[in-house]
Amino acid sequence: xxxxxxxxxxxxxxxxxxxxxxxxxxxxxxxxxxxxxxxxxxxxxxxxxxxxxxxxxxxxxxxxxxxxxxxxxxxxxxxxxxxxxxxxxxxxxxxxxxxxxxxxxxxxxxxxxxxxxxxxxxxxxxxxxxxxxxxxxxxxxxxxxxxxxxxxxxxxxxxxxxxxxxxxxxxxxxxxxxxxxxxxxxxxxxxxxxxxxxxxxxxxxxxxxxxxxxxxxxxxxxxxxxxxxxxxxxxxxxxxxxxxxxxxxxxxxxxxxxxxxxxxxxxxxxxxxxxxxxxxxxxxxxxxxxxxxxxxxxxxxxxxxxxxxxxxxxxxxxxxxxxxxxxxxxxxxxxxxxxxxxxxxxxxxxxxxxxxxxxxxxxxxxxxxxxxxxxxxxxxxxxxxx
Ligand SMILES: Cc1ncc(COP(=O)(O)O)c(C=O)c1O
Numbered sequence: 001x002x003x004x005x006x007x008x009x010x011x012x013x014x015x016x017x018x019x020x021x022x023x024x025x026x027x028x029x030x031x032x033x034x035x036x037x038x039x040x041x042x043x044x045x046x047x048x049x050x051x052x053x054x055x056x057x058x059x060x061x062x063x064x065x066x067x068x069x070x071x072x073x074x075x076x077x078x079x080x081x082x083x084x085x086x087x088x089x090x091x092x093x094x095x096x097x098x099x100x101x102x103x104x105x106x107x108x109x110x111x112x113x114x115x116x117x118x119x120x121x122x123x124x125x126x127x128x129x130x131x132x133x134x135x136x137x138x139x140x141x142x143x144x145x146x147x148x149x150x151x152x153x154x155x156x157x158x159x160x161x162x163x164x165x166x167x168x169x170x171x172x173x174x175x176x177x178x179x180x181x182x183x184x185x186x187x188x189x190x191x192x193x194x195x196x197x198x199x200x201x202x203x204x205x206x207x208x209x210x211x212x213x214x215x216x217x218x219x220x221x222x223x224x225x226x227x228x229x230x231x232x233x234x235x236x237x238x239x240x241x242x243x244x245x246x247x248x249x250x251x252x253x254x255x256x257x258x259x260x261x262x263x264x265x266x267x268x269x270x271x272x273x274x275x276x277x278x279x280x281x282x283x284x285x286x287x288x289x290x291x292x293x294x295x296x297x298x299x300x301x302x303x304x305x306x307x308x309x310x311x312x313x314x315x316x317x318x319x320x321x322x323x324x325x326x327x328x329x330x331x332x333x334x335x336x337x338x339x340x341x342x343x344x345x346x347x348x349x350x351x352x353x354x355x356x357x358x359x360x361x362x363x364x365x366x367x368x369x370x371x372x373x374x375x376x377x378x379x380x381x382x383x384x385x386x
Pocket of ligand 1: 084
């Protein structure tokens with residue numbers, strides 16, 4: 001066994017990615033230029049959506065969607081606790097109230113039955129998160145949305161390239177967001193994208209991205225007093241992405257299928273290597289979907305192991321594995337506790353949190369590194385067996 005440190009995730013930047021960025025740096029537009037549209041068009045085509053809006057990051061994308069969905073003071077939005085805080089923070093940005101619905105114990109995704117229990121007359125939207133890249137039960141979630149007239153905003157920060165019943169994630173619900181942070185499937189440094197099939201939502205999103213300003217004369221409220229005229233019609237933000245980032249994103253998008261194939265190969269190797277190891281529960285895969293494997297989450301079967309998750313986590317770190325935990329339930333964070341959320345809210349999520357460890361998975365990993373991870377994990381688990 002080597003001692004090389006292997007992180008849990010990492011980008012893969014190649015020479016042509018670098019060249020595409022340099023080209024923009026030498027051009028007239030560093031921002032608000034043609035690369036943004038190009039990235040949006042290619043992305044919309046890739047996921048099979050009508051429209052795509054490139055934006056500063058995945059969090060800004062979620063905020064813009066909550067705005068476009070009309071979330072405001074007093075509105076409730078249902079999401080999962082097993083996610084990055086951004087999936088719930090975006091509701092607070094708009095003055096809404098996050099409502100956490102528990103997860104399913106097999107997929108770790110939000111449970112449609114638990115969503116329905118949480119729906120009230122204040123509920124306006126649902127934010128399902130495709131945790132690890134495995135699609136949520138979108139048919140069930142969208143039929144609840146139809147029944148109760150709710151907007152669905154899919155958080156697909158983990159799910160670029162994932163498919164649900166043969167359809168790519170990104171073309172199914174009202175709006176879907178993606179993130180291009182370096183550990184994600186493709187990167188633009190920081191960056192995000194929203195896809196939608198609704199022209200109305202699309203127009204709201206692009207206005208929100210630039211201060212709430214429109215330059216579309218058909219949409220003006222007042223009479224223009226000259227050719228310079230434009231209008232700020234609502235309070236938006238500067239959530240623009242640059243051409244520099246968009247060039248990198250577009251170059252990476254062209255490699256997305258190759259990256260995805262490699263992620264799936266590595267996940268298959270892990271599934272095979274760990275399937276009969278006592279003490280490990282490998283990720284469950286739904287028949288109707290194909291995960292994009294953003295992360296590989298091992299569940300520890302603590303009844304068969306000595307010590308708890310912390311001991312095993314530390315032993316894995318001691319073996320130079322950049323293991324991580326995705327995620328601390330959002331409402332465990334002090335900020336949420338101060339808002340009045342209490343532990344005990346989602347028992348399945350809380351139980352899972354005690355047992356999970358994310359091990360390294362990224363497309364640039366060599367076969368030797370994958371073997372190293374398998375060996376080191378097996379050694380730690382064997383040493384911890386009861
Ligand atoms: C599930 C989920 N949602 C949203 C985000 C936010 O994306 P970004 O970091 O691009 O703002 C992340 C990023 O880690 C995420 O994992």
